[in-house]
Amino acid sequence: xxxxxVIGTGYVGLVSGAGLSDFGNQVVCADIDESKIxxxxxxxxxIFEPGLKEVVKRNVKSGRLSFTTDVSKAIRDSEVIFIxxxxxxxxxxxADLSTIFSVAEMIGNNLNDYKIICTKSTVPIxxxxxxxxxxxxxxxxxxxxxxxxNPEFLREGAAVQDFIRPNRVxxxxxxxxxxxxxxxxxxxxxxNETPIVHTNIPTAEMIKYASNAFLAxxxxxxxxxxxxxEAVDAxxxxxxxAMGNDGRISPKFLHPGxxxxxxxxPKDTKALVSLSEKLNEPINTVxxxxxxxxxxxxxxxxxxxxLMENEIKGKTIAVLGLSFxxxxxxxxxxxxxxxxxxxxxxxxIAKAYDPVAADNMKKYFPNIEYSTSWQAAVKNxxxxxxxxxxxxxxxxxLSELKSLMKSPLVLDTRNILSVKDLTELGxxxxxxxxxxxx
Ligand code: UGA
Numbered sequence: 001x002x003x004x005x006v007i008g009t010g011y012v013g014l015v016s017g018a019g020l021s022d023f024g025n026q027v028v029c030a031d032i033d034e035s036k037i038x039x040x041x042x043x044x045x046x047i048f049e050p051g052l053k054e055v056v057k058r059n060v061k062s063g064r065l066s067f068t069t070d071v072s073k074a075i076r077d078s079e080v081i082f083i084x085x086x087x088x089x090x091x092x093x094x095a096d097l098s099t100i101f102s103v104a105e106m107i108g109n110n111l112n113d114y115k116i117i118c119t120k121s122t123v124p125i126x127x128x129x130x131x132x133x134x135x136x137x138x139x140x141x142x143x144x145x146x147x148x149x150n151p152e153f154l155r156e157g158a159a160v161q162d163f164i165r166p167n168r169v170x171x172x173x174x175x176x177x178x179x180x181x182x183x184x185x186x187x188x189x190x191x192n193e194t195p196i197v198h199t200n201i202p203t204a205e206m207i208k209y210a211s212n213a214f215l216a217x218x219x220x221x222x223x224x225x226x227x228x229x230e231a232v233d234a235x236x237x238x239x240x241x242a243m244g245n246d247g248r249i250s251p252k253f254l255h256p257g258x259x260x261x262x263x264x265x266p267k268d269t270k271a272l273v274s275l276s277e278k279l280n281e282p283i284n285t286v287x288x289x290x291x292x293x294x295x296x297x298x299x300x301x302x303x304x305x306x307l308m309e310n311e312i313k314g315k316t317i318a319v320l321g322l323s324f325x326x327x328x329x330x331x332x333x334x335x336x337x338x339x340x341x342x343x344x345x346x347x348x349i350a351k352a353y354d355p356v357a358a359d360n361m362k363k364y365f366p367n368i369e370y371s372t373s374w375q376a377a378v379k380n381x382x383x384x385x386x387x388x389x390x391x392x393x394x395x396x397x398l399s400e401l402k403s404l405m406k407s408p409l410v411l412d413t414r415n416i417l418s419v420k421d422l423t424e425l426g427x428x429x430x431x432x433x434x435x436x437x438x
Contacts, residue, residue, distance in 0.1 A: 001025050002185050005078040007071060007103050008121070009036050011047060011159060011263075011330075012152050013084030016120050018052060019163035020082070021059035023188045029067050030074040040067040048329035048356050051160040071103075075110040080185055082150075083131075084120045088263075093270035095124050104131045108138025111145060116178050118148040122208055122264065124271055128172065128201040146178035149201045151208035156262065157327030168195040172204025209275075212268040213286045218253040219260045220289035223296045226256035226433025236433030237415065256432040258335035258387060258413035259296035261324030266293070266333045297335045300385075301342040303430045304411045308383055313347035316406075318377040321388025321414075322354035322361040329356040331364065335413065336387040340365055353377035355390055378404045389414040398425050 001024045006017035009031040017029035031037055036046050043060070045053050059065035068074050075081055083103055090096030100123060107117055117135060119128065132147050139145075149172030154162045169186055173179050179198060183190050190196060197207070226236040236256050244251025260266065269290050276283040305312060324334035331337065336352075343350045344365075352361060353371040362370065371377035374393065378384050378401060386393050394416045402408045402425055410422065410429040422429045 001187070002080050002181065003078045004028070004080045004082060004185065005030055005071075005074040006082040006084050006120075007031070007074075008083065008085035008099075009033070009040065009046070009067070010084065010086055011049065011156060012120055012154065013082070014040075014045070014047065014056075015049065015052060015154055015159040015163050016082055016084050016152065018055040018059060018065060019160065020185065021062075021065035022055055022164065023186065025064065025185060027059070027065050028074045028078065029065070030069070030071040031067075032069060032071060034069050037067045037069045049159055050157060050327055055160055071106060072110045075107055075115075076112045078115070079113075080116045080118060080181065081107055082118045082120050084152075087121050087123055087267075089267045089270065093274040095122070095267065095271045097123065097127060097130075100127065100131065101134055104134035105138050108135040111135065111139040111141065111143050113143060115145045116148055116181055117145055118150045118182070120150055120152045122151060122212075122268060123149075123205065124275055125202050125205040125209065128205060146173065146175040147201065148173040148178055148182055149204035150182070151204060153208075153211065156330055157325065166194060168197055170197045170199070170204045170207050172199055172201040174200060209268055209272045212264055213272050213283075213289070215253050216260055216265040216269050216293070217285055217289045219255075219257075219265075220292035220296070222254045222256050223259065223432070224292055227296075227299070229433040230435040233435060234433075239433075256415065257296075257389075258300045258339075258432070259293045261333035261335055262330060263332045266290075269293075297338045300335060300411070300413050301339055303413075304339070304343075304383065304385055305346070307409055307411055307428060307430050312343065314349070315382040316349040316351060316380070317343050318371075318374075318381045318384045319343075319350055319352045320354075320374055320377060320384060320386045320393055321390055322352055323357035323388050326388055326390045329354075329360055331357050331360045334361075334387070336361070337364055339385060339387055340368065344368070351377050351381060354388065355392060357388075375400070375404060380404070380406045382406050383409040383411065385411045386414055386416065389416050393417075398422065398427070402427065 004025050004027045006013050006029045009029050017027050021027040039046050085099045087095040128149050171182050229236040240254040243249050269286050273287045322331050322336045340350045351369045353374050358370045398421050408427045410427050412431045415431045
């Protein structure tokens with residue numbers, strides 16, 4: 001078991017740090033953000049991630065996990081340094097790597113012994129080489145280090161499970177010494193025969209982008225099939241289910257919806273297209289998936305407007321669900337943002353409810369009304385739009401919903417409400433690709 005520092009305490013860094021300590025390693029999570037570290041030291045978790053609090057608590061108690069703002073010391077004291085800082089979208093769709101590079105500089109300045117520098121953050125192919133060059137430039141000695149690309153495949157909302165029981169671990173590394181140490185870091189997974197893909201650095205970096213872009217493609221594909229289903233009176237759910245029965249296709253990531261959001265797919269697809277253009281190797285499929293996704297978000301607002309016969313001005317619309325998917329408080333690139341914006345742009349009044357994401361949405365829309373329950377949000381409204389597939393919306397009593405609303409009009413962008421029940425109760429409604437059953 002190893003002495004590890006994880007730099008960055010966002011979704012990736014914190015889940016990785018907690019997971020690595022759960023594997024038996026001695027882990028320090030380091031971040032320059034004092035308020036985050038202060039929270040963590042008092043046992044609070046700055047993000048909503050199911051199960052994370054328990055893993056953190058357990059490992060802090062056992063003495064294997066701690067937190068610090070002294071990043072330099074943490075680097076000097078550890079053998080393996082994981083980089084888990086953010087790589088937000090920068091200009092022209094390229095990833096903004098400034099934080100990654102300043103971390104690399106800091107590692108170079110503090111390289112006091114042989115270390116492994118391991119990147120978990122999603123970085124464009126070729127970044128590994130740049131990190132190596134920066135560390136070499138700043139280390140003022142002939143101490144050796146090795147670089148590993150170890151991309152994460154964590155879904156927000158299921159990140160703890162994804163870390164502890166991954167489908168695979170990818171290790172892009174050329175040194176045998178470093179590979180041996182990484183096997184030790186991931187020893188419990190190695191022992192239980194989790195597939196470990198050992199490859200070179202660019203291949204590991206590519207695996208991450210190719211995986212995310214492929215999943216994004218699947219979503220855009222099923223969304224376009226859903227739209228076509230509407231035109232031919234077919235039901236996309238039955239189509240997707242039967243497609244998924246084919247083992248070559250798999251049923252996963254074939255749920256139609258308002259378009260993918262989050263901090264990963266929108267950014268990573270753009271970064272891959274941007275790289276492909278730079279290298280003059282166009283990746284047209286992914287470029288098309290991005291266009292389709294933008295159109296899908298717009299299509300949802302068009303659907304609402306046509307349900308309301310374009311009479312939005314002065315009308316109140318309840319937006320149920322603000323996060324980009326269920327089980328997270330993350331609203332980045334959430335389709336709900338575009339929905340709320342277009343309601344406001346058309347002179348409508350938006351009321352919002354989400355079980356956990358309201359505070360984050362307040363940064364985008366500080367002046368709309370946020371309710372504390374779906375019942376409060378839908379009271380006397382002219383229409384309801386479901387944007388996130390939270391279980392509490394699936395279980396909604398539709399008679400109660402109807403009795404609370406001014407007029408029974410619902411747009412279900414996640415296809416979670418029963419078409420049969422909506423029809424029987426006399427709702428005017430729309431969804432994504434299930435027109436045949438209305
Ligand atoms: C995604 C990947 O699934 C992770 O493997 C990856 O590690 C992560 O990005 C990352 O790069 O860090 P995440 O963004 O948390 O994870 O969420 P997903 O569950 O993949 O969902 C992304 C978006 O696609 C959401 O808006 C979701 O609602 C949408 N989606 C997903 C659909 O519309 N239909 C589907 O069938 C599946």
